[in-house]
Amino acid sequence: MVYDWFNRQASDDVSTEKVLEEKPEGSEEVSSDSSNNQEESSSINQEESSLEWARSAYARLKAQQAQQKTSQPSVEIDSASETALAANVQAEFSAQSSSFEAGGSLLEQAALQRQVRQEELEEKVEEVSPQLAQQSQFLETSPEPRLGEFDETFAWSAEVLAAQGRKPEKISLEEIDWLGRLRRGLEKTRQGFVKGLLENLGDDPLTPEVLDDLETLLLRADAGVEATDQVLDALRRRMNEEVVDPAEGLRFLKQQLCNLLEAPIQDTGTDLLAPERGRLNIWLFVGVNGVGKTTTLGKLANLAVRSGYTALIAAADTFRAAAVEQVKVWGARSGVPVIANSTANADPAAVVFDAIGAARSKSTDLVLVDTAGRLQTKHNLMEELQKVRRIIDRLAPEARVESLLILDASQGQNGLRQAMAFAQAAALTGVVITKLDGTSRGGVALAVASEARLPIRFIGAGEGIRDLRPFNSFEFVEALLANY
Ligand SMILES: Nc1nc2c(ncn2[C@@H]2O[C@H](COP(=O)(O)OP(=O)(O)OP(=O)(O)O)[C@@H](O)[C@H]2O)c(=O)[nH]1
Numbered sequence: 001m002v003y004d005w006f007n008r009q010a011s012d013d014v015s016t017e018k019v020l021e022e023k024p025e026g027s028e029e030v031s032s033d034s035s036n037n038q039e040e041s042s043s044i045n046q047e048e049s050s051l052e053w054a055r056s057a058y059a060r061l062k063a064q065q066a067q068q069k070t071s072q073p074s075v076e077i078d079s080a081s082e083t084a085l086a087a088n089v090q091a092e093f094s095a096q097s098s099s100f101e102a103g104g105s106l107l108e109q110a111a112l113q114r115q116v117r118q119e120e121l122e123e124k125v126e127e128v129s130p131q132l133a134q135q136s137q138f139l140e141t142s143p144e145p146r147l148g149e150f151d152e153t154f155a156w157s158a159e160v161l162a163a164q165g166r167k168p169e170k171i172s173l174e175e176i177d178w179l180g181r182l183r184r185g186l187e188k189t190r191q192g193f194v195k196g197l198l199e200n201l202g203d204d205p206l207t208p209e210v211l212d213d214l215e216t217l218l219l220r221a222d223a224g225v226e227a228t229d230q231v232l233d234a235l236r237r238r239m240n241e242e243v244v245d246p247a248e249g250l251r252f253l254k255q256q257l258c259n260l261l262e263a264p265i266q267d268t269g270t271d272l273l274a275p276e277r278g279r280l281n282i283w284l285f286v287g288v289n290g291v292g293k294t295t296t297l298g299k300l301a302n303l304a305v306r307s308g309y310t311a312l313i314a315a316a317d318t319f320r321a322a323a324v325e326q327v328k329v330w331g332a333r334s335g336v337p338v339i340a341n342s343t344a345n346a347d348p349a350a351v352v353f354d355a356i357g358a359a360r361s362k363s364t365d366l367v368l369v370d371t372a373g374r375l376q377t378k379h380n381l382m383e384e385l386q387k388v389r390r391i392i393d394r395l396a397p398e399a400r401v402e403s404l405l406i407l408d409a410s411q412g413q414n415g416l417r418q419a420m421a422f423a424q425a426a427a428l429t430g431v432v433i434t435k436l437d438g439t440s441r442g443g444v445a446l447a448v449a450s451e452a453r454l455p456i457r458f459i460g461a462g463e464g465i466r467d468l469r470p471f472n473s474f475e476f477v478e479a480l481l482a483n484y
Pocket of ligand 1: 287288289290291292293294295296317320323371372373374434435436437438460461462463467
């Protein structure tokens, strides 16, 4: 099944009959905990129905997995992107993937087609050296997420999906897997924020003292003054109207945080940033040194292929010699061609020029442009970026261009200054926040949204190829304030 991550939907559904009667493994422990307290209030009932939803979703996923196991060849052949991915891997690293070989002649044909296309591009595309190919074999490939136990992480992830109005039969293992990663990734920020918050909330109604503590916690998580003020003002207004109990306080707080994060997204009129099919899409990645531009681009190239799009990488970071090699490794991991110029200090605009030409001739959906890291205070480097942007606009007026700033969450408020400076020079259309896993400053997402007024489009919460996904404010806030 192809899961289009950019649009958050599966392209086809695997029917799973009879699954509702199935009992998920390990569900007893969870259900017996809550069924002991039947006289409890409606919140317990709610908890029960969440668990019911989670159990039903789990049973369906389990059935899907079993079904895929028994009919593996046909499922794989049906799936266009899996076939393309398999073909790429076969063409480039034929020693690998014995499982794909079992797929038979259709896969071989796809591999052959891919190889012909690959050869056509050869004039422009940098070759993956045998050394590089060997190197990439050692990197994590892209194993399918596996359905684990019916545990608390599954139940939480299911609850988050259910709260967004999703149906148990419409959720994917991909989403469950990502939510678990996101929650783990936000552990450090959550530790500082939630522990303090929940301890202060206690069982009593909200007081002005609790709000003072909340103010400190938000500022400490790098949410910034503006976002903090907005949230506290809203809470104070609410407390003036009525007595607010802790559960309602928490719900209201989550709502406020979501509103803050959503405002710039709604302003763009585009909830989810997805490549537009049938049109050239060019995504430019900019930012200061070492924030994760190349890694983000590599993860997105993989996500694009997995989601059924064709992609191409423009290695326009011609400043750092290793950067071209690095994107080639990422390209090889996902079977995405890389356009590069191995001349020392080549003009990045020339690489972009070649990439647009190659993309046009192959009707590629998405061109991902890597750029060199630069300090926002270096005027000449910011001008170089403007030149790249101008070239894109001039050469591909028909393209849908996104200019994405990569921000390292651990840089906290400094990231906000970067956002302000790059917004001007690179005509930013959005932000990707990386390294949320290594920091307690995940609140910077709130500052970016409220002060730079830029939509957050993707978030990275780990170094793995699956640790970057489209941003969803509801899921982010739930993971940030998860009470576990
Ligand atoms: N923990 C963690 N590490 C990350 C994440 N994203 C990127 N990194 C790591 O950050 C380091 C720098 O990443 P790069 O992609 O090389 O950064 P860059 O912005 O392209 O660097 P320059 O080209 O030098 O400007 C690498 O070690 C990545 O593995 C993330 O979400 N979490």
